[in-house]
Amino acid sequence: MPTxxxxxxxxxxxxxxxxxxxxxxxxxxxxxERxxxxxETYPAVFVVDLDQAENSFERVSYSYTDILTKNIEVNFVEELEKEA
Known part of the structure; x- marks a missing residue:
C-alpha cells in the first residue's frame, strides 16, 4: 500500500x-462496507459513485488521509476476484 x-x-x-x-x-x-x-480525484479527496441498489445516496467522498490513517480501506473488486 502507498505510504x-x-x-x-x-x-x-x-x-x-x-x-x-x-x-x-x-x-x-x-x-x-460500500x-x-x-x-473523480481531487487534490485532497476522491469521490466514489455508490451502487444505488445498496445505498440511499449517490456518492460519497473520502480524503487520502483516511486511507493513510487506516480509517478506510479501499479494495479494488478486480483484485479481490483474482485472489478468490
Missing part, C-alpha cells in the same frame, strides 16, 4: 472508473 498522500492520489488517479469496495470505520468496532466506482 504518502501523493502516492495514494497517484494510484487512485490511475484507477478512475474501477469498481471498489470501501470499508470505513463507523465507531467502536463497527465498520460500513460498493461503487471511483468517479
Amino acid at each position: 504518502t498522500l501523493a502516492d495514494i492520489k497517484k494510484k487512485l488517479d490511475g484507477r478512475i472508473g474501477s469498481h471498489v469496495m470501501v470499508i470505513a470505520q463507523a465507531g467502536r468496532k463497527k465498520t460500513t 460498493h461503487g466506482i471511483i468517479h
